[in-house]
Amino acid sequence: MSRLAVLGIAAGLALAAADCTPPPVVSAPPPSRPAPSVEAHASELAQRFVIVDGHIDVPYRLTQEPDAALDGSDNPAGDTLGDFSFRRARLGGLDAPFMSIYISAALQDTAGAAFAHANRLIDAVEAWTRRHPNRFEIARSPADVERIAAAGRVALPMGMENGAPIGSLDDLRHFFRRGIRYVSLTHGKTNALGDASYDSVRTWRGLSPLGRDVVREMNRLGILLDLSHVSDDAAFEILRLSRAPVIASHSSMQHFTPGWERNVSDSLARAIARNGGVVMINFGSSFLKTAYQGQQTQFQLRLNAALRQQGLSPKDAAAYTIYYAMRRLYPVGTVPDVADHIDYAVRLMGIDHVGLGSDFDGVTSLPAGLTDVSMYPNLIAELIRRGYTDADIEKICGGNALRVWREVERVATGG
Numbered sequence: 233m234s235r236l237a238v239l240g241i242a243a244g245l246a247l248a249a250a251d252c253t254p255p256p257v258v259s260a261p262p263p264s265r266p267a268p269s270v271e272a273h274a275s276e277l278a279q280r281f282v283i284v285d286g287h288i289d290v291p292y293r294l295t296q297e298p299d300a301a302l303d304g305s306d307n308p309a310g311d312t313l314g315d316f317s318f319r320r321a322r323l324g325g326l327d328a329p330f331m332s333i334y335i336s337a338a339l340q341d342t343a344g345a346a347f348a349h350a351n352r353l354i355d356a357v358e359a360w361t362r363r364h365p366n367r368f369e370i371a372r373s374p375a376d377v378e379r380i381a382a383a384g385r386v387a388l389p390m391g392m393e394n395g396a397p398i399g400s401l402d403d404l405r406h407f408f409r410r411g412i413r414y415v416s417l418t419h420g421k422t423n424a425l426g427d428a429s430y431d432s433v434r435t436w437r438g439l440s441p442l443g444r445d446v447v448r449e450m451n452r453l454g455i456l457l458d459l460s461h462v463s464d465d466a467a468f469e470i471l472r473l474s475r476a477p478v479i480a481s482h483s484s485m486q487h488f489t490p491g492w493e494r495n496v497s498d499s500l501a502r503a504i505a506r507n508g509g510v511v512m513i514n515f516g517s518s519f520l521k522t523a524y525q526g527q528q529t530q531f532q533l534r535l536n537a538a539l540r541q542q543g544l545s546p547k548d549a550a551a552y553t554i555y556y557a558m559r560r561l562y563p564v565g566t567v568p569d570v571a572d573h574i575d576y577a578v579r580l581m582g583i584d585h586v587g588l589g590s591d592f593d594g595v596t597s598l599p600a601g602l603t604d605v606s607m608y609p610n611l612i613a614e615l616i617r618r619g620y621t622d623a624d625i626e627k628i629c630g631g632n633a634l635r636v637w638r639e640v641e642r643v644a645t646g647g
């Protein structure tokens with residue numbers, strides 16, 4: 233309220249006290265503070281809303297890189313590797329990144345290898361949270377996410393990317409007990425549970441008999457079914473079987489990459505919306521436009537040349553520094569490209585069925601302005617400019633994903 237308005241009210245009250253006539257009506261003053269800029273508003277929303285990201289590949293990095301790059305080192309100069317650290321998550325307002333327990337398809341044909349590897353990655357996430365209890369905590373429920381976020385820490389729910397470690401329903405129960413809360417049934421190759429979108433081999437024309445049992449048991453336990461990476465046949469079969477809503481943890485809209493099955497087709501998106509689920513949009517350049525897929529190949533060639541020049545193999549620690557530096561130097565795509573996917577998904581499915589699944593630390597290249605977890609406010613600012621309300625943005629940032637997770641819990645408990 234402006235000083236003039238305060239004076240006007242005071243004068244009116246004084247008059248009323250003197251002669252008992254009603255005080256003059258004081259019209260509402262114009263706002264005395266300028267409206268915050270779009271950027272400031274976006275940053276404020278990023279901090280205020282719970283941001284859930286469907287897919288971040290940190291556990292793999294935990295086995296490769298020094299802890300200092302990830303723990304949100306108090307020395308920001310030491311925090312230059314990768315797309316994620318505690319410090320940058322706080323800057324970007326990220327509250328609950330699903331940690332991807334990623335099993336390479338190369339491990340799925342060796343008995344026991346995928347199972348052992350999944351356990352090692354979960355061990356690594358547990359050890360990490362034990363080392364930094366005031367920064368991270370594993371989240372096993374939406375209630376955990378909200379409690380941990382409210383305390384200013386980063387909640388780490390875990391999702392398994394590739395169901396290859398699951399050879400039986402007992403294995404599935406084992407991973408549920410260890411904290412796994414979603415499973416993408418396949419990764420790059422068709423496996424014992426079902427067919428993969430990237431694979432031309434379609435053994436099952438959808439799911440295997442074990443895959444169907446796993447879907448039912450996931451409903452019973454309260455594990456989210458993730459449609460990212462499975463073939464369309466498998467995805468539609470999961471939708472027919474599941475009694476609970478599903479997610480696509482890190483997939484964008486196929487409309488922008490025609491014929492690329494890894495993204496969600498219009499008909500699959502409509503089916504996910506009917507199921508009550510959520511598509512969490514992938515920020516990776518190759519997911520945004522077909523043309524960017526070629527540019528990503530060029531980036532890979534440029535990177536290989538740089539490593540060769542330095543006499544480095546891609547597995548050397550120094551190679552990571554070069555890789556991440558080059559990724560920031562040569563982004564592919566833009567923030568509006570990602571917003572285009574969100575717009576399209578919202579028009580097709582409605583505001584209640586869209587979320588975020590960046591694939592940070594899991595993709596070769598990212599768009600300018602969205603190259604790490606500090607940058608969610610840039611995307612939120614773009615959504616504000618496009619007319620999304622605060623309530624819309626809250627749903628996209630995490631409200632929808634948490635609603636689906638709560639519903640999965642409700643179905644599991646029979647509530």
Ligand SMILES: [Zn+2]
Nearest residue numbers: 393461482594
């Ligand atoms: Zn993936």
